[in-house]
Amino acid sequence: MTQLHLDQAQIDRARDSARRIARQVFDEMAQFTTTTVERATLRLLGVDGVDENFVPLPNRVVEHLQAQGLLQYGAATLLAGAMQEHGYTAQQVAEAVAQGTLTLTRPKDEAAARQAAEAQARDRCAHIAGQRAHRDEKIKTLGEGQAPWLYLIVATGNIYEDVAQARAAAEQGADIIAVIRSTGQSLLDYVPYGATTEGFGGTYATQENFRLMRAALDEVGAKVGRYIRLTNYCSGLCMPEIAAMGAMERLDMMLNDSMYGIIFRDINMKRTFIDQFFSRMVNAYAGIIINTGEDNYLTTADAYEAAHTVLASQLINEQFAELSGLTPQQMGLGHAFEIHPELENGFLWELAHAQLVRQVFPDASLKYMPPTKHMTGNIFKGHVQDTLFNIVSTVTQQNIHLLGMMTEAIHTPFIQDRFLAIQNAKYVFGTMKDLHSEIEFKRGGLIEQRAQAVLAETEAMLAEIETISLPTAIGKGMFAEISRTPTGGKGLDGVVAKADNYYNPFPQLMLPETLRDRPERSDALSSTDQGGLRDRPQRSEALSSTVLEASHA
Amino acid sequence: MLETQSPEQWVKPYGDTLNDGRVQVSFTLPVALNETSKEGAKRLAALMGLDEPAVVHCEDMGQGFSFYVVYGQCKHQVDLSSFQVVKPEYEVMDKDAINARIAETMGRRMVVVGACIETDAHTVGIDAIMNMKGYNGHKGLESYHEIRAINMGAQVDSEELVAKAIEEKADVILVSQVVTQKNIHLDNLTKLSDLLEAEGLRDKVILVVGGPRISHELAKELGYDAGFGVKSYAEDVASFAINEWNNRKAA
Numbered sequence: 075m076t077q078l079h080l081d082q083a084q085i086d087r088a089r090d091s092a093r094r095i096a097r098q099v100f101d102e103m104a105q106f107t108t109t110t111v112e113r114a115t116l117r118l119l120g121v122d123g124v125d126e127n128f129v130p131l132p133n134r135v136v137e138h139l140q141a142q143g144l145l146q147y148g149a150a151t152l153l154a155g156a157m158q159e160h161g162y163t164a165q166q167v168a169e170a171v172a173q174g175t176l177t178l179t180r181p182k183d184e185a186a187a188r189q190a191a192e193a194q195a196r197d198r199c200a201h202i203a204g205q206r207a208h209r210d211e212k213i214k215t216l217g218e219g220q221a222p223w224l225y226l227i228v229a230t231g232n233i234y235e236d237v238a239q240a241r242a243a244a245e246q247g248a249d250i251i252a253v254i255r256s257t258g259q260s261l262l263d264y265v266p267y268g269a270t271t272e273g274f275g276g277t278y279a280t281q282e283n284f285r286l287m288r289a290a291l292d293e294v295g296a297k298v299g300r301y302i303r304l305t306n307y308c309s310g311l312c313m314p315e316i317a318a319m320g321a322m323e324r325l326d327m328m329l330n331d332s333m334y335g336i337i338f339r340d341i342n343m344k345r346t347f348i349d350q351f352f353s354r355m356v357n358a359y360a361g362i363i364i365n366t367g368e369d370n371y372l373t374t375a376d377a378y379e380a381a382h383t384v385l386a387s388q389l390i391n392e393q394f395a396e397l398s399g400l401t402p403q404q405m406g407l408g409h410a411f412e413i414h415p416e417l418e419n420g421f422l423w424e425l426a427h428a429q430l431v432r433q434v435f436p437d438a439s440l441k442y443m444p445p446t447k448h449m450t451g452n453i454f455k456g457h458v459q460d461t462l463f464n465i466v467s468t469v470t471q472q473n474i475h476l477l478g479m480m481t482e483a484i485h486t487p488f489i490q491d492r493f494l495a496i497q498n499a500k501y502v503f504g505t506m507k508d509l510h511s512e513i514e515f516k517r518g519g520l521i522e523q524r525a526q527a528v529l530a531e532t533e534a535m536l537a538e539i540e541t542i543s544l545p546t547a548i549g550k551g552m553f554a555e556i557s558r559t560p561t562g563g564k565g566l567d568g569v570v571a572k573a574d575n576y577y578n579p580f581p582q583l584m585l586p587e588t589l590r591d592r593p594e595r596s597d598a599l600s601s602t603d604q605g606g607l608r609d610r611p612q613r614s615e616a617l618s619s620t621v622l623e624a625s626h627a
Numbered sequence: 628m629l630e631t632q633s634p635e636q637w638v639k640p641y642g643d644t645l646n647d648g649r650v651q652v653s654f655t656l657p658v659a660l661n662e663t664s665k666e667g668a669k670r671l672a673a674l675m676g677l678d679e680p681a682v683v684h685c686e687d688m689g690q691g692f693s694f695y696v697v698y699g700q701c702k703h704q705v706d707l708s709s710f711q712v713v714k715p716e717y718e719v720m721d722k723d724a725i726n727a728r729i730a731e732t733m734g735r736r737m738v739v740v741g742a743c744i745e746t747d748a749h750t751v752g753i754d755a756i757m758n759m760k761g762y763n764g765h766k767g768l769e770s771y772h773e774i775r776a777i778n779m780g781a782q783v784d785s786e787e788l789v790a791k792a793i794e795e796k797a798d799v800i801l802v803s804q805v806v807t808q809k810n811i812h813l814d815n816l817t818k819l820s821d822l823l824e825a826e827g828l829r830d831k832v833i834l835v836v837g838g839p840r841i842s843h844e845l846a847k848e849l850g851y852d853a854g855f856g857v858k859s860y861a862e863d864v865a866s867f868a869i870n871e872w873n874n875r876k877a878a
Contacts, residue, residue: 231809242692245690246689257748258782273813274746274809274811275806338781340781345737376760484839489688490688
C-alpha cells in the first residue's frame, strides 16, 4: 500500500508522551475501586437477577456492603466467605442478602475465602474463555466478511424488532450489528434486566437482550456463511458490568472509550478512569474488539481544525488499552469523515487524516465513522456524502466501517435506508477494490503536507498534556472543546479507596502476565495460582484467526 | 367587511411540464418480492393519490422484505392562498443589532439558560445555538456580549433546568430535543412546561424549543413561545427573544 512520508521518530515521541500520560493516571487510580467494578465482579462470579422492585441483585449486594462499611475490601472475598460458611452458591448469597436474611461480614478465614473466590473466578473465566474459543472456531468454519467490515446499527427500542432488522441487515451484507442503547442508559447506575421492548432511540443493553441477539446472529450467520459480529455499548456508569455481561454472552465488539463518558456524558473523571481499566481488562480477556469514540470530538469541534485532537486521543486510548491487556488488533480506534462539505479540498484532508491514522496504527482495527454533523434532510446529497466516505475508507484500508445513512439527521434508519447504504458501500468497495495499491500520494503534495502538519500538532498537544496532566487537559477543554473537572460529573460517590488488603481475583486471571501485580503480592494470596495461564486462551493464536485478516496494513 | 382575499394559487408537483404532478416515492413492503407484491406496490401508490403509478425499480431485501421505487402523477393540488402558516413574528437582526437592542431596551444583559433535557443526549443542536463557535459561520449566543448564555449540556432533568433558571434569573429558557422516536420529545417538553407552570414561572420566562423535528406550530401547541427547526441560527433565536421581551414589556 502506498505510504505517506511521515517522521517515525515524531510518531514515537508522540506515543511515548501518551504512554506516560496514561501511566500517570493509571497509577493514581489503582488505589481505588468503584461500585460498578464490584458489581461487575459479582456478576462475573455468578450473581444475576433482580429483586421484587426490579433492582438488580449486584446492586443490592454492593449497597449492602457499603452500608456495612465493607466495600473497600472488595466484594469477592465477602461473597466467597459467605458461600463457604453457608454452603450457598453466589446467587443464593445475593438472594439471601436481598431478602434481608443474611448479613455479610468479613470472613473468619481470610485466606480460605480468597482461595474460594479465586477458584470461583477461575471457573467463571473458563466459561468466558470457552466463549472466546467458540467464536474463533465459528470464524474458522464459517469465515468472515472482508475488511472494511460493514457495521450497521439497529435501534428500534424493541429487541424482537431489532432481531428482525439485524437478520435482514446480515442477509443484505452487514458484517457487524450494533444495537444502539436506549438514550439515557449511560447515566443509569444499574443495568436493566430481562428482554426489553420499550426503549427510546435504542434498546436497553441487558444480558437477556445480548443473548437473544447473539442467538439470532449465530443463526443468520450460519445461513449466510459468515460470522456476524455483535456490538454493544460498554460505556456510561456501568462500563465494567456491561463488559462482564458481554464477555459471558459472546459479544464481539464494545464501544469502550477511556474518556468519552467524561467529556460527553459528564461522568466523573476518576470513576471513568477506574471503570475503563476494569472493563477493558474483561474485554481483552474475552477477545472483544473495543471501539473508541474520537469521532464524537468532531461533532462539537471543527473536523479540520481539531484533527490533531483525534490522533492525540487515539494515542492515549491506545496506551490505556495496552495497560488493560488489549492487543493492537483489539483496538478499534475511532475517527470520522466530518469535514464541512463546502470546504475546498475537504476530501483531500479527509484522505490525509484517514491515511495518517492508518500509518500511525498499522495493526489496529481502525473504526471509521460516516458523516453526521453535516448531513441535512437532503437525502440525495447525503447519499453522495456517504459515497465519498466509502471511497476514503477503502483507499486507506480502514477495518470497521460504520455505514452512513442518507437519512442521518432525520430519523433512526428505516430498513430501506440500511439496504441502500449497504449497496452503496459494496459498490464502492468492489469497483475500487485494489485502487489503494495502484495509486501513490504525491511526495510533498497537499495531502502529505496536511498529514505531516496534523502529526506535528498532535506531538505538541501530547507534550503539553504530559506537562499539565490529563485531568488538567480535560479541564481546559482540550478535547471536543468541552471542559470537565476531577470532582465534577456523575458517579464520584461510587468511587471507593481500596483497603490495604483489598482483593479482586480477576486481574490476576485476566491480565497478561506482564501486566499483573508483582509476585510478592499474588504469592501471598494463593499458592494455587499456577493454573492461571491454563484457562487463558492463547491470545496471539486466537486473535490471528479473529482479526488478522482485518488488519491489512 | 371581509378582508380582500388574495387570489387563488393552486399548485401541484412539477416534473418537466407545468401541472404534470410527477413525484417519486420509495418504500419497503414487509413481504418477499414477487409479481403479487409488485402489483401491490403499484396499487398502494394509486391509493396514495398517484395516477399512472409505475414501479421503476424493485428488489428483494431478504428476510421477507422488498423495496420499491415508484413514479406517478399526483392527483392533488393545493391552493397556497387558502391557509396561513404560523411563524414567529419578528425581524431577524444581526449580532450587533441584537446587542444594541438589548443594551438599549433591557439596560442589562439578557440571561439565556439552555439544555438538552431529560434522556436526550444529543448536544449538537443546543451547542450550535449557544456555544461560542456556533454553527456554519453563525456565532453562538456565548459570543454575544449583551447575552449571558449558560449551556447546561445534555441529559439535564427538567427540575434541574428550572432550578438553574430560577438561580440565574433567566429571561429565556432554551431547550433542545433531538431524539423524537416514539414522540418522547413531546413528553419531555410537556413535562418542562408543566413544571414551569407549577412553579409560577411560565409567564416570567420566554420559553423556546429547538430541534430538527420542531416547528413553530408544534411549539405553540405545546405551550412554548417559539420553536426553531433546521437552518435556525443564534441570531434567529436571539432576535425572537429580544423582540418577545419588548412585546411583553409593552403589553
